[in-house]
Amino acid sequence: MTERLDAQMSFLTEACRLKSITRGTTLCDGSRYENSGEHSWHIALYALTLAEHAPDDVDIHRVISMLLLHDLVEIDAGDAPVFGDHDPTEIAAKEQAAADRIFGLLPLDQATRFRALWDEFEANATPDAQFAKSLDRFQPPNQNLASGGGSWVTYRATYERFESRVGSKIARGAPTLWAWLKPRAVDWFKTNR
Amino acid sequence: MTERLDAQMSFLTEACRLKSITRGTTLCDGSRYENSGEHSWHIALYALTLAEHAPDDVDIHRVISMLLLHDLVEIDAGDAPVFGDHDPTEIAAKEQAAADRIFGLLPLDQATRFRALWDEFEANATPDAQFAKSLDRFQPPNQNLASGGGSWVTYRATYERFESRVGSKIARGAPTLWAWLKPRAVDWFKTNR
Numbered sequence: 001m002t003e004r005l006d007a008q009m010s011f012l013t014e015a016c017r018l019k020s021i022t023r024g025t026t027l028c029d030g031s032r033y034e035n036s037g038e039h040s041w042h043i044a045l046y047a048l049t050l051a052e053h054a055p056d057d058v059d060i061h062r063v064i065s066m067l068l069l070h071d072l073v074e075i076d077a078g079d080a081p082v083f084g085d086h087d088p089t090e091i092a093a094k095e096q097a098a099a100d101r102i103f104g105l106l107p108l109d110q111a112t113r114f115r116a117l118w119d120e121f122e123a124n125a126t127p128d129a130q131f132a133k134s135l136d137r138f139q140p141p142n143q144n145l146a147s148g149g150g151s152w153v154t155y156r157a158t159y160e161r162f163e164s165r166v167g168s169k170i171a172r173g174a175p176t177l178w179a180w181l182k183p184r185a186v187d188w189f190k191t192n193r
Numbered sequence: 194m195t196e197r198l199d200a201q202m203s204f205l206t207e208a209c210r211l212k213s214i215t216r217g218t219t220l221c222d223g224s225r226y227e228n229s230g231e232h233s234w235h236i237a238l239y240a241l242t243l244a245e246h247a248p249d250d251v252d253i254h255r256v257i258s259m260l261l262l263h264d265l266v267e268i269d270a271g272d273a274p275v276f277g278d279h280d281p282t283e284i285a286a287k288e289q290a291a292a293d294r295i296f297g298l299l300p301l302d303q304a305t306r307f308r309a310l311w312d313e314f315e316a317n318a319t320p321d322a323q324f325a326k327s328l329d330r331f332q333p334p335n336q337n338l339a340s341g342g343g344s345w346v347t348y349r350a351t352y353e354r355f356e357s358r359v360g361s362k363i364a365r366g367a368p369t370l371w372a373w374l375k376p377r378a379v380d381w382f383k384t385n386r
């Protein structure tokens with residue numbers, strides 16, 4: 001039992017480093033860039049609060065578990081801002097290696113369970129993963145609207161790029177949330193672009 | 194439906210401010226003070242990872258929900274570091290007013306549910322609340338051990354004060370975790386005090 005707990009505590013202490021991974025989005029008040037630790041909390045709270053807008057077959061507790069784990073690979077692989085230009089193959093390889101190392105700190109049975117949740121999130125094929133992924137995409141535009149533009153300004157985003165890279169993914173897992181956000185985003189881009 | 198979602202989004206945008214509330218504990222690498230948003234993520238991850246060490250009658254998903262919500266009142270009331278000197282009556286009054294305002298942003302049925310979870314956490318009387326409270330107390334000493342002392346140094350804590358203010362609360366809801374931490378804390382205070 002002590003060996004299990006030792007391994008779990010190594011994982012939890014390693015996880016602390018996610019608080020030092022900087023994202024492309026600022027806080028709602030624009031005061032600084034957000035980190036991936038606080039972002040993970042915020043979208044888990046989104047899930048808890050917006051559960052009623054998920055499709056019927058979604059298990060919100062599995063979604064929250066996925067969201068708590070989803071960004072840990074960034075400790076090694078960094079955050080790839082959605083409007084940036086990245087080589088997706090290279091990022092995927094880095095993230096796979098990161099998942100091996102970081103989940104590998106846990107006792108084997110638990111490493112396997114957490115890794116399966118992360119794999120499911122990444123594959124974006126089940127209703128739970130699709131709702132989780134939608135929330136991950138839904139939060140940053142709301143922070144941009146609150147802060148006066150945020151990463152839309154930094155990356156000179158266009159509405160078309162936003163709809164294809166972000167909107168389409170929100171719509172896939174959470175059509176109600178996209179219906180709410182879309183007119184607000186359209187307005188912002190009309191006024192500011 | 195849109196009115197409900199409007200209210201939920203106001204709540205979620207207000208919640209963003211928790212990322213700007215500074216705690217008395219530093220990150221594991223000591224590089225800066227931790228904020229209450231990233232702290233909330235970290236202890237929700239503690240809950241997910243350490244669920245097997247909870248007493249049998251604990252519902253870990255309720256614990257995670259409590260932990261996601263537990264610090265929101267700090268947006269108005271601030272964080273009261275555990276080794277600091279505070280007037281508990283004054284803090285409690287501020288936190289009650291904060292809970293009224295912040296959960297009050299939500300649709301009434303949801304405000305009532307979230308508030309009940311927060312009240313349960315604060316009352317620390319059910320097994321779920323006691324395990325949640327134990328994790329909230331268990332994470333900071335681990336960050337202190339990782340960073341070389343952290344808030345134990347800042348607040349010139351003694352082992353006796355640590356055991357009475359922190360250890361006793363960990364032991365109450367999570368005896369296994371206290372058994373793991375205690376010898377490590379004893380060692381640290383022996384070496385550094």
Ligand SMILES: [Ca+2]
Nearest residue numbers: 264267272273
């Ligand atoms: Ca607190």
